[in-house]
Amino acid sequence: MDFRLTPEQEALKSAFEEFFKEEEKRAPEGWSGGMFSIFESEENWAYHRSVAEKLAKKGWLCLPWPKKYGGQEHSYIEQLIFNEVRAYYRVPGVDMWGSQIVAPSILECASEELKQEWLPRIARAEINWCQGWSEPNAGSDLASLTTRAVEDGDDFVINGQKIWTTGAHRADHIFFLARTDPTVPKHKGITYFVSEIREGITIRPLLFMHSKHEYNEVFFDDFRISKKNVVGQVNQGWYVTMAGINFERSMIGSVAEVKRDLEEFIEFCKETKRNGQPLAKDPLTRHKLAEFALELEVARQWAYYVAWLQSKGNLVPAESSAAKYFSSELTVRFANTMVEIMGLYGTLKAGSKWAKFHGKYEDMCQASLGTTIAGGTTETMKNIIAWMGLKLPR
Ligand SMILES: Cc1cc2nc3c(=O)[nH]c(=O)nc-3n(C[C@H](O)[C@H](O)[C@H](O)COP(=O)(O)OP(=O)(O)OC[C@H]3O[C@@H](n4cnc5c(N)ncnc54)[C@H](O)[C@@H]3O)c2cc1C
Numbered sequence: 115m116d117f118r119l120t121p122e123q124e125a126l127k128s129a130f131e132e133f134f135k136e137e138e139k140r141a142p143e144g145w146s147g148g149m150f151s152i153f154e155s156e157e158n159w160a161y162h163r164s165v166a167e168k169l170a171k172k173g174w175l176c177l178p179w180p181k182k183y184g185g186q187e188h189s190y191i192e193q194l195i196f197n198e199v200r201a202y203y204r205v206p207g208v209d210m211w212g213s214q215i216v217a218p219s220i221l222e223c224a225s226e227e228l229k230q231e232w233l234p235r236i237a238r239a240e241i242n243w244c245q246g247w248s249e250p251n252a253g254s255d256l257a258s259l260t261t262r263a264v265e266d267g268d269d270f271v272i273n274g275q276k277i278w279t280t281g282a283h284r285a286d287h288i289f290f291l292a293r294t295d296p297t298v299p300k301h302k303g304i305t306y307f308v309s310e311i312r313e314g315i316t317i318r319p320l321l322f323m324h325s326k327h328e329y330n331e332v333f334f335d336d337f338r339i340s341k342k343n344v345v346g347q348v349n350q351g352w353y354v355t356m357a358g359i360n361f362e363r364s365m366i367g368s369v370a371e372v373k374r375d376l377e378e379f380i381e382f383c384k385e386t387k388r389n390g391q392p393l394a395k396d397p398l399t400r401h402k403l404a405e406f407a408l409e410l411e412v413a414r415q416w417a418y419y420v421a422w423l424q425s426k427g428n429l430v431p432a433e434s435s436a437a438k439y440f441s442s443e444l445t446v447r448f449a450n451t452m453v454e455i456m457g458l459y460g461t462l463k464a465g466s467k468w469a470k471f472h473g474k475y476e477d478m479c480q481a482s483l484g485t486t487i488a489g490g491t492t493e494t495m496k497n498i499i500a501w502m503g504l505k506l507p508r
Contacts (some may be wrong), residue, residue: 118392121169126195127199128418130174130200131199133168134199134202135203137205137207141204142157142160144430144464145158145204146204146474147201147204147206147371148204149367149368150329151374152284153284158312159284161206163239163249165206166208168207169445173186173237174219175208175209175236176233176236177193180221183229183233183237184233185237190362190421190422191422194366194418198366198417200367201367201370201374202370206375209239211285211289212236215361216243216308216358217232217236217401219306219346219358221233222354222358222424223345223350223353223357224346228329228345239489242284243285243288244287244311244330245279245280246282246288247259247276247291257352258300259290259293260274261290261292261334263305265294268341269338269340270294270338270344272307272339274292274334275331276332278320278330278488279283279330279331280328280488282330282332283317283330285311287308287310287311288311288315288332289307290307292304293305294349304349305342305344306344309343311337314334314335314336315332316332316333318330318333320415322484324480335374346350348407363424364412364416364417364421364424365417365437368445369410369441370414372444375448376403379403380403382471388457391457402451409444410444412454420437432499432502433503435495436499436503438489442485443492444484445485446482449482456470
């Protein structure tokens with residue numbers, strides 16, 4: 115693997131840096147980045163939407179897509195560079211669920227009619243998506259889902275409940291899985307739907323443990339949806355979800371954000387005195403910071419390796435699971451250590467005049483735990499590494 119960027123990639127990176135550096139300046143008061151914070155307040159959502167519109171105009175929401183759907187046919191590495199730079203500057207603007215989950219599934223499996231209907235609207239940032247997969251009794255074992263879709267003429271009628279649906283309260287569209295055939299083995303009776311959110315769908319807030327509104331419960335009550343809104347074939351939804359994993363999966367975003375956090379924290383340690391000495395001179399603090407610098411570099415190199423493997427046409431379930439596992443657990447350890455180093459100051463919430471970094475790490479200690487669960491838990495990632503990476507029995 116060649117770790118150097120090509121001159122074209124360097125130029126692209128500079129263009130991204132120039133853009134995101136400027137956009138960061140427009141962040142609302144107290145903004146500290148993170149994938150889920152766009153959903154937490156009107157100001158954060160407005161910031162996200164305004165950047166999304168600019169990114170759409172530049173064609174940067176669909177960098178790897180085929181040109182005929184508005185994309186630029188960039189490689190995984192170029193998508194990674196975009197994700198890295200955007201996350202480093204903590205700028206929102208990308209509907210992860212739209213660009214990175216449903217769009218690849220549509221590209222891979224949907225009819226031409228659906229592609230023409232949905233892809234340009236995603237590229238133009240006209241619509242906001244949420245993901246209705248998990249249910250109260252179907253998370254890691256997603257194929258156990260029980261939301262039912264029953265055929266009725268040209269429609270399906272949907273009944274059931276989804277849970278932990280991130281951003282459903284801001285979204286206007288949902289992609290979801292429902293059981294169309296309960297008589298066959300569980301993976302074979304599931305269908306993948308895309309829909310606007312309208313009558314028949316009820317959204318109720320679920321507050322995360324830090325009291326913020328990021329995810330929701332979603333109820334389908336006799337919700338009618340046209341058969342045209344099926345992605346792929348009826349009963350093939352499981353395979354459509356698998357096709358959707360065909361996007362940049364290196365987790366570079368969370369690595370880049372924490373890298374920036376570390377850089378800022380190092381400056382804080384140089385400026386902050388404890389017992390008359392700068393924190394930066396405290397041997398324990400120095401060692402902790404050195405450990406994170408090292409682990410972040412490992413995570414970053416691994417992310418580039420995953421993207422490089424993908425760019426060679428490899429499916430990378432074990433490698434991307436390792437990236438997800440390592441970077442999400444690293445983020446949790448990082449947040450906890452920052453609070454530990456700051457002592458009681460670290461436990462103060464945003465709003466306290468004594469809080470450092472606007473209470474970021476008190477919040478991050480709680481929020482980061484969710485990243486070890488969302489999109490597949492740490493244990494699920496380890497199972498995939500063991501099974502597909504190490505070839506251990508299932
Ligand atoms: C912040 C956040 C955002 C989310 N956003 C969305 C969203 O937008 N849309 C959506 O559909 N879902 C979303 N989810 C749900 C997420 O996908 C599920 O929480 C996740 O898949 C785990 O499922 P579960 O909560 O049912 O836990 P369970 O699957 O019940 O797991 C409970 C515990 O058992 C362990 N476990 C389960 N099976 C095994 C096994 N085979 N081997 C070893 N250990 C196992 C798990 O690792 C976990 O520790 C979100 C979750 C979080 C935390």
